[in-house]
Amino acid sequence: MGFKLVFLFSCLVAAVSAQTYRVCVSTAVSSSTCQSISRDDSQVTCQRVESRVDCALKLAAGQADLGYFSEEETLLLSQQQPNDNRVLATVRDESKLDPYAFETVAVVPANHTRGLDGLSGGVYCHPGLDESDLRWSPRVLKNLEQLAARTDRCPEANTAGKTAEELEVETLSKYFSSGCRPGAWSNNVTVDADLKSRYPSLCSRCGPDSGCSRYTIDMGVSIANVRNENRHIQALECLRTNANASSAVAYVAWQHVVEYFTIRNPQDSPSFAVLCPNGTLASLTTAVLSNTISPCAFIRQPWGAIVANTNNAAALLTSLKTWWPAGSSPATGWQSTLFSVVTGGSSSARVVFQDSPISLLNYTSAIRTISNIDSTASCMPARRWCTISTLEQTKCNWVRVSAHTLGVQPSIACQQRNSVLECLNDIKDDRADFISAPSNYGYLARQHYKLTPVKLVQNSPDDASRVAAFVKESAVISSNVTRYENLRGKNACFPESGGLAYMSFVRVGQERGVLSSSECDYAAAVGEFFGGACAPGAIDASHALSESSSFNSSVLCSSCRTSVNINGNNSTCAWDYTNMYFGNNGTLACLNDPNNDVAFLNTRSMATHLTSLGLQATQFRALCRNNSLAATTGISIDDNCLLAYVVDAEIVTRRNDPQYNSLNTLLDSLDTYFGYNAASGNQLINLEIFSPFNENKNLLFKDSTIGLTEASLSSSHEPARNYIELFRHLQACTGTAPPIAGLANRSFYSIVTLLTMAIMTRFVIY
Structure with a gap:
């Protein structure tokens, strides 16, 4: 029996000594650095995180063991995770070892x-x-x-x-x-x-x-x-x-x-x-x-701190004291690399250990406290951010408290709904204030929900939305479809009614003179030009393209087909995937239908969609914005052939909202403190608002967002300027420009602009 006890004790000691700890490192840390941390007898491996806020979430979930947090981040965590993790040490400078930063x-x-x-x-x-x-x-x-x-x-x-x-x-x-x-x-x-x-x-x-x-x-x-x-x-x-x-x-x-x-x-x-x-x-x-x-x-400001998850805090504190006995870098070995990664790489950094692990709340409350966000006085009403999922709501709450911790004004409130359209409706009815909506909803936001952009996102060139028109090569040969005029009476395919591709065709149709520039009913304009179409959602109230239209929009659904044939009827106008022709992939399937002739769609992932449908790129040819056919078949076209090259999202709010300017500057502040304007490691609070959050993508903003810009033709971002230009005609029809005092929805200015645009269209060279 004694031998067994000794054996079990030996196994237990071996298991403890073999404990491997996961330290949070940013995605910018090189693989070679992580390999150096894990060398020799190291008990540490890298746990890559998008931001230090992500690290805090992983610590609390037991998915990481150790991380460093800045001064302001300790204050944030004392509010968001007051008792979830433990402070092991503070990180100071050898020239300033004072109690406070x-x-x-x-x-x-x-x-x-x-x-x-x-x-x-x-x-x-x-x-x-x-x-x-x-x-x-x-x-x-x-x-x-x-x-x-x-x-x-x-x-x-x-x-x-x-x-x-x-x-x-x-x-x-x-x-x-x-x-x-x-x-x-x-x-x-x-x-x-x-x-x-x-x-x-x-x-x-x-x-x-x-x-x-x-x-x-x-x-x-x-x-x-x-x-x-x-x-x-x-x-x-x-x-x-x-x-x-x-x-x-x-x-x-x-x-x-x-x-x-x-x-x-x-x-x-x-x-x-x-x-x-x-x-x-x-x-x-x-x-x-x-x-x-x-x-x-x-x-008085608390120092930035080394924090561990609660379960391993005591053991890690002992280990850190062993690895860094003087509170400084040991100069060589994996312990030195770990010290550099955790403390930020400064040669003058000094670690001051706690006597025992302490909660974030207890650590900060003795030095500095932040007032509760809901009881803090403010001159401006909070701006209500509409979210569409539990994950988005969680990220929004972290952004909200982070902004409050830094003192950004006005404050933010987060409220969850089930979809983008529900949010647009709530914003219209003054139950919410803003959302970053995909640019595909640009027309509906302006026309149906009476909203206006307060900011546009910026995208990298590869991530901006590119819309193109493709005709069947067989139609080019048999029906001589070589210009936009030749599409009259043909059947068209769109990913969604009123979407980005739909609006891109309307704009080009007006430029080419095949659609009237004095027509503000875009359902009638498109429906009367084509012989038939599939524009999913065309007859749905949420996609209404005109409030006073007497036009029968069912023609815009005549080419749609359901994915499930019920009682011999396979027609549909649903704007979801029960409609075989909904979305970009569906638009290509629609074009492959022998009865249809042209498709307007976003070119992103087009090659993948063609492969999934068993189609060849050589079956199609682009019809360019300048009214010429692409020289060859295929889907590889240059930007000059595109119908639109625009941003993929915009932030919308109510027209004539008295807090429009307040929201505008709030968004500038969020971009400044939590966007890519701040170097990742040097942010006061390292929360990347445009990046994945806790490994979940496209929350609050699409991951393709790299910043924000003004919703103006003077923007320095080309896709943003193009996007505003895309909606100029609609703006002239409805007066959906950002708020201007005394400007009614169908103002004199809007009417004059509309007439001017109609006249100018006559001088476009075909």
């Missing part, structure tokens, strides 16, 4: 009175909203002004047509007499420029020719170990030179206060004090300035 303080003249209220009418010196040195979030950057000027409380403000940034700056300009608040006031460049032109007092202390983008004040001589170009040092100099004003304040990091008053201007320290949140003053004595911790702070 930073402390924000308000420095005022030593004779300041009346606490925060005493700042009213004074000079405001700020390091800048674009200051990235200490990784301050918008919430941190604006904390003092929110507490002093109450920029989050504006009960009497008229928010219609305004942005959160405008209300904020308007309040600040009334509270402070002057100041320097450099950097971007809005992530929308147009709004930013407008605000700075209207509220110049908040730029007046930045110095000559600053453009409110930086300080240009005279900083005097350079002092060793103090950088004159540091924005916090410049803000303190702004305070010093304006100390004789009725009141003045610099909102800066404590570490730079110490630098400024101990190295650069020690003689001035008796003239200034730290203003505490409770209104008291703390003099800048030698003892105070020699302390790495401020006497009082508005915000």
Whole structure:
């Protein structure tokens, strides 16, 4: 029996020592790095993740064991996963091993009175909203002004047509007499420029020719170990030179206060004090300035942390202490590679271990807390994001709390529906505010649901939507179908009624003069031109192409066929896969029907669809937008032959919504903080809004999205400009442009534009 116990104990020890831990690494980490981590006697392997938020989800699900999270991410996780995982250590810098990543303080003249209220009418010196040195979030950057000027409380403000940034700056300009608040006031460049032109007092202390983008004040001589170009040092100099004003304040990091008053201007320290949140003053004595911790702070920031899933936390803490006994890189071996991957590759990184694993909530709450999103005051109403699945709702909630953690305004609310069309209807009826909808719904969103784009997505060239027209080679030979005029009376195939391909034909038909440019009923325009068609959904109320049309749209379903023959009747107009000819694959099947002649469809995956249908590319020839046939048969055509080269999605909201501008700038902020504008590893919160989420694709945005752009012909993104151009005629018919004060749906401008377009069409060269 004794031998058996010894044997079992030995097996148990061996099993424990053989434990393999999965460390989260980004998809950008090379395979060779992961191989180095797993070399020799390593107990660690790579677990690739799309983002650090994905890592948190995998830790909680037991699919990963270890990961690093930034300062702001620890605050996010304390809200989203307060007790799911455990903090093992913090990651600091060898030059700054203080208890906090930073402390924000308000420095005022030593004779300041009346606490925060005493700042009213004074000079405001700020390091800048674009200051990235200490990784301050918008919430941190604006904390003092929110507490002093109450920029989050504006009960009497008229928010219609305004942005959160405008209300904020308007309040600040009334509270402070002057100041320097450099950097971007809005992530929308147009709004930013407008605000700075209207509220110049908040730029007046930045110095000559600053453009409110930086300080240009005279900083005097350079002092060793103090950088004159540091924005916090410049803000303190702004305070010093304006100390004789009725009141003045610099909102800066404590570490730079110490630098400024101990190295650069020690003689001035008796003239200034730290203003505490409770209104008291703390003099800048030698003892105070020699302390790495401020006497009082508005915000103290927790360090970024190494976090483990709860089950393996204790064992991992022991292992990490063994692998990195000094809290630094051991210089060689897999342990060194692991250290570099976990801590971000900085040679000055230092790991400070916890005595024992601690929950995220307990770790952050002792240092800094974020107010509950549902009880936080705001001038702007939350924008309601419509989601269409449980997975989307989950991702939306993470985006919502991430944005709240950073202090992005307005806030976001997430509400789930069952489909894109349900969301479009809810937005129309003011039960939701926006959704990123596939561009295939562009016509329905505008015509049927009375919506308008607030942003368009940007796609890489390979991911943009390409629409083309293909005719049977047999029709080219037997019926001489070589131009759009030759299609009159023929049978056509579309993936869906009112979809992108349908709209592309309407636009080209108007250009070529085969469809009337004065006709706003697109069902009648297409139905009267072709002898028959399959445009799935044409007779469904949700796809109505005109509210007042008397046209019998059934002709647009005459070529459709059901996948299930019921009682000898195989006709259908369903806009799902019970209709054999629904969607791109179905459109090719429709074209293969001997009775049909031409198909309009997205060229994506066309070769795959042909193979699945047993068809050959040589059976078809493209009919180009310029009214010529492609030189050869096949589906490989250049972009000049396309009917449309456009974005694959757009973000839509209600026409004339008074919060349109607020939503527009919110989306710019989401793009800035969670899009590809920020380097993946350097985001304050590494949540990739355009990427897969927890290995699930196309949630909130298609994975093909690389950014957002204005819904304007002036967009720098060609597919976006093309998409707006595609709907210009519809916009002229219905007035679906973004909100313009006083512009009715069928405005005089729209009518004139429609007539002008009709006249211009006559001069198109065929």
